[in-house]
Amino acid sequence: xxxxxxxxxxxxxxxxxxxxxxxxxxxxxxxxxxxxxxxxxxxxxxxxxxxxxxxxxxxxxxxxxxxxxxxxxxxxxxxxxxxxxxxxxxxxxxxxxxxxxxxxxxxxxxxxxxxxxxxxxxxxxxxxxxxxxxxxxxxxxxxxxxxxxxxxxxxxxxxxxxxxxxxxxxxxxxxxxxxxxxxxxxxxxxxxxxxxxxxxxxxxxxxxxxxxxxxxxxxxx
Amino acid sequence: xxxxxxxxxxxxxxxxxxxxxxxxxxxxxxxxxxxxxxxxxxxxxxxxxxxxxxxxxxxxxxxxxxxxxxxxxxxxxxxxxxxxxxxxxxxxxxxxxxxxxxxxxxxxxxxxxxxxxxxxxxxxxxxxxxxxxxxxxxxxxxxxxxxxxxxxxxxxxxxxxxxxxxxxxxxxxxxxxxxxxxxxxxxxxxxxxxxxxxxxxxxxxxxxxxxxxxx
Numbered sequence: 001x002x003x004x005x006x007x008x009x010x011x012x013x014x015x016x017x018x019x020x021x022x023x024x025x026x027x028x029x030x031x032x033x034x035x036x037x038x039x040x041x042x043x044x045x046x047x048x049x050x051x052x053x054x055x056x057x058x059x060x061x062x063x064x065x066x067x068x069x070x071x072x073x074x075x076x077x078x079x080x081x082x083x084x085x086x087x088x089x090x091x092x093x094x095x096x097x098x099x100x101x102x103x104x105x106x107x108x109x110x111x112x113x114x115x116x117x118x119x120x121x122x123x124x125x126x127x128x129x130x131x132x133x134x135x136x137x138x139x140x141x142x143x144x145x146x147x148x149x150x151x152x153x154x155x156x157x158x159x160x161x162x163x164x165x166x167x168x169x170x171x172x173x174x175x176x177x178x179x180x181x182x183x184x185x186x187x188x189x190x191x192x193x194x195x196x197x198x199x200x201x202x203x204x205x206x207x208x209x210x211x212x213x214x215x216x217x218x219x220x221x
Numbered sequence: 222x223x224x225x226x227x228x229x230x231x232x233x234x235x236x237x238x239x240x241x242x243x244x245x246x247x248x249x250x251x252x253x254x255x256x257x258x259x260x261x262x263x264x265x266x267x268x269x270x271x272x273x274x275x276x277x278x279x280x281x282x283x284x285x286x287x288x289x290x291x292x293x294x295x296x297x298x299x300x301x302x303x304x305x306x307x308x309x310x311x312x313x314x315x316x317x318x319x320x321x322x323x324x325x326x327x328x329x330x331x332x333x334x335x336x337x338x339x340x341x342x343x344x345x346x347x348x349x350x351x352x353x354x355x356x357x358x359x360x361x362x363x364x365x366x367x368x369x370x371x372x373x374x375x376x377x378x379x380x381x382x383x384x385x386x387x388x389x390x391x392x393x394x395x396x397x398x399x400x401x402x403x404x405x406x407x408x409x410x411x412x413x414x415x416x417x418x419x420x421x422x423x424x425x426x427x428x429x430x431x432x433x434x435x436x
Contacts, residue, residue, distance in 0.1 A: 006324045010310070010317075017312035017359075078306030081273055082375075086325040087297040220273055 003088050004096050011100035025062045026108050032058050033116050044120075051120055052130060052181045056174050059109055059134065060141060064166075066105040067145030070097050071153050071216070084220060094212030098139075098146040106138035126181065133180040136197045137173050143208040144169045150215035172200060224249055224385070224417050225270065230279035232265050239265050240436055243279070252411050252428050253419040257436035263421040264305060264389055266436065270419060271302045271387040285384060286415055301383035303391055307372035311361030315352055315371050318360060319343050319378060326379025342378060350374045350402065365394040373403060386410060388420035404428070 015022040036054065040047040074080040074097075083093055113134055114127040122130075148166045176197045183191035225247040232239045239262030247253050255263045268274040270281065272293055283290045290296045309318045323339055347353050350370045360368060373391060376382070392400050404426070410416050411430055420426075 003325070006321065010313070010321050013317065014310055014312045076306070077310070078304045078308030079310065081302065081304055082308045082322070083325065084273070085271065085297060085300060085302045086322075087294060088325065220275075 004092055004099075007083070007088075007093065007096035008100050008103070011097065012103060015100070015104045022104055025066050025105055026112070028065075029058050029062050029109055030112065030116065034119075048120060048122065051117065051122065052126070053178050055113055055117070055130065055134075056137075056177050056181070059106075059113075059138060060170055060174060062105060062109065063101075063138065063141045063145055066101055067142065067149045070101055070146055070149040072149075075153055075219070080216075080219075089213065090216040090220075091209040091213035094146060094150060094216060095209050098143050098208070098212070101146065102139055102142045106134075106142060110134045110138060125184070129183060130181045133177045133194070133197065136180075136194070136201050137177040140173050140197075140201050140204045141170060143204045143212075144173075147208055147212050147215060150212050151218075153216070153219055173197070176200070224284060226282040226284075227270075228280050228282075230266075230269065230276045230281070232262055232269060232274075233277045234262075234265055245434065247417060247419070247432075249417050250411055250414045250430055251417055252407060252426065252431045253417070254426055254431055254433045255419065255421045255436065256423070256433055257421075261436040263436060267387050267389055267419065267421055271300050271385075272296060273302070299384040300387065301376055301385070302387040302389075303372055303376065304389045305393075307368045308375075309360050309368060309371050312359065314357050314359055315363070316343070316356040318371060319346060319374065322375050323378045338380070346374045346377050349377060351399075366396055366399065369394045370399055373406075376406070382410070382416075384416050386416075386418040386420070388418065390421055390423070392422060392424055 033055070036047060036051070040050075071080060074083070080093070084090065110131060114131045117127055117130060144166050151165070176193045180191060180193035180197050183193050225245075227243060227245050227247075230243040231241045239260075243266070255266055257263050265274060269276045283296055285299060290299075310321075313321070320339065320343070323342060347356060350373065352367075352370060352374065355363065355367060355371070360371065363371070369391075376386060392403060395403060407418055407426070407428055410418055411428065
């Protein structure tokens with residue numbers, strides 16, 4: 001556990017120091033949403049209809065850009081070798097990297113999204129739904145992205161391969177994430193879409209460290 | 222009793238045969254120097270021996286104090302590796318890098334016990350490698366030689382000095398004074414019967430108990 005915390009703290013510290021790299025993905029997300037009224041030419045109704053879908057799509061794009069070199073930098077500068085030699089399980093390394101990228105990239109998106117949606121006069125209930133669905137859905141996207149990032153570690157054209165391999169696995173998260181955001185809470189019961197999203201998250205949490213660990217192991221064969 | 226018994230090791234990397242059917246035994250209290258031209262497979266052999274790469278064929282047996290080490294996890298406890306790359310983070314200061322690696326090496330210990338020894342260990346390492354004035358400087362602002370010194374200082378970090386050091390051209394970018402400090406480290410390390418250093422280098426290392434392999 002202390003290893004996991006040590007690795008995460010170090011990653012966050014590095015990311016905060018390299019402000020340009022960490023902020024750019026968040027700025028991309030914010031500006032993309034802010035220019036939406038220009039694209040829809042002020043038609044509020046059409047904009048509101050597509051807004052949540054666009055939020056999810058932009059979140060996916062931001063995560064894909066962020067996980068692209070998740071292991072690459074540590075692999076190239078020899079830090080990954082050092083962590084491996086120190087005897088830390090590859091599963092722990094995988095989990096620490098995935099958690100770091102979620103904290104650095106997704107947490108600001110989860111917090112900012114409802115605030116940005118306030119600008120478009122969305123119902124409060126929907127803002128809560130967007131917050132909750134992103135909170136459940138983004139770890140899934142990060143873990144899936146991290147698996148492929150580990151698989152293509154060392155390949156020169158990693159990013160294009162990542163998008164191709166992971167695209168089918170992202171689609172259920174997008175579908176149920178958007179549906180959950182649009183769903184209504186009846187008699188304090190969470191909707192079916194939320195339940196499916198939580199189920200998907202639990203499966204991915206259970207399976208991804210082992211798959212990610214195996215993918216990293218390929219580099220040490 | 223030998224540390225390593227290497228049998229018929231071959232290595233192919235990217236369709237290129239680097240070496241074929243290598244056989245040798247390595248004993249403790251020694252420096253094993255791997256020499257060879259560029260691209261001859263020195264780094265690959267080093268990585269194979271320390272467990273970062275698997276050989277294309279052949280087997281390696283490892284013993285420590287007469288006990289056969291069976292699992293990779295058990296083996297890695299005794300191993301330290303300094304590669305071609307310095308493996309230090311440019312965005313972090315020298316002190317932050319040292320603390321990061323210190324904690325990695327104390328992985329199963331109580332964090333409260335770490336704090337008490339951390340200061341002492343970092344102080345020893347920084348004095349040994351003349352890093353006192355560099356502690357609060359970001360690594361990206363250091364010279365190549367200073368970065369190498371920080372990288373080599375990892376060998377003395379943590380609760381114990383590891384039994385086997387794998388070093389890939391460790392004297393790269395070091396000036397005469399710091400090469401001398403490093404040579405003394407090597408002599409100290411190879412003075413113990415249960416320790417071994419395996420390194421690649423183009424330089425001639427003047428040390429008594431040395432064996433050279435040329436690829």
